[in-house]
């Protein structure tokens with residue numbers, strides 16, 4: 408197998424998730440679809456134990472490439488977003504249509520987000536979405552696009568297309584019977600589903616080096632090792648894992664027998680195995696000789 412296959416698949420992007428996510432993986436959906444088809448898998452339950460924006464999951468579901476998806480994220484804010492969008496899409500869309508796009512409103516949403524009160528699921532879910540769409544780079548702890556004084560070139564509403572975002576939430580609602588939303592530790596979800604024959608996991612944990620800057624709940628070394636132990640012990644389950652390409656991670660999987668390839672999400676070019684910035688690790692259940700070469 409060569410890397411061209413992964414990188415050519417990421418050129419065609421089909422954006423379904425309402426969330427912006429640093430390092431979002433929507434663009435891998437085409438590659439996952441090729442994996443599913445090449446292995447002859449049918450009626451797949453596609454699981455993201457570290458879902459974030461769940462870009463690839465939604466893209467695969469809405470295109471009918473998988474039968475159902477499981478979206479798990481331990482961050483209460485991210486969980487609340489998925490839970491409220493899936494269970495109450497119409498109320499969520501109403502908020503998308505009506506929310507003022509002002510710094511005043513941004514401050515109120517920020518206060519709701521900071522309180523992280525899961526008893527107010529819709530409020531927290533919408534605040535998460537609002538900040539994700541109005542903050543710089545979609546980073547939840549960043550400031551608003553355009554700055555507090557709105558003097559920047561781009562303003563707070565630059566990434567808040569009400570119609571397009573409402574449509575994405577409507578599609579989520581239309582598929583709600585096929586979506587399970589969980590808030591567990593990712594390794595628990597892996598253990599829970601790993602024995603199911605129809606399960607296919609895409610595992611995208613916080614990065615080893617950059618993770619702490621980008622997301623909440625960043626892992627430490629022990630947590631990365633725990634995940635590696637759980638996955639290496641389940642090498643016969645159907646999973647793909649992506650990471651930043653660092654030696655510490657390779658050492659947790661390659662000597663244990665797993666196949667690892669590097670690739671680049673940012674540039675759709677052909678890399679040799681040392682030049683990509685991301686690592687893709689394959690479980691033994693994936694017969695890579697069946698994957699098309701390009």
Ligand SMILES: C[S@@+](CC[C@H](N)C(=O)[O-])C[C@H]1O[C@@H](n2cnc3c(N)ncnc32)[C@H](O)[C@@H]1O
Nearest residue numbers: 428431432457459460461481482592593611624
């Ligand atoms: C790299 S991001 C996932 C990006 C996602 N694949 C996308 O395309 O948008 C990792 C996610 O894992 C979540 N997370 C961190 N620690 C976790 C844990 N122990 N269990 C489950 N989720 C966790 C973070 O909240 C974050 O949303």
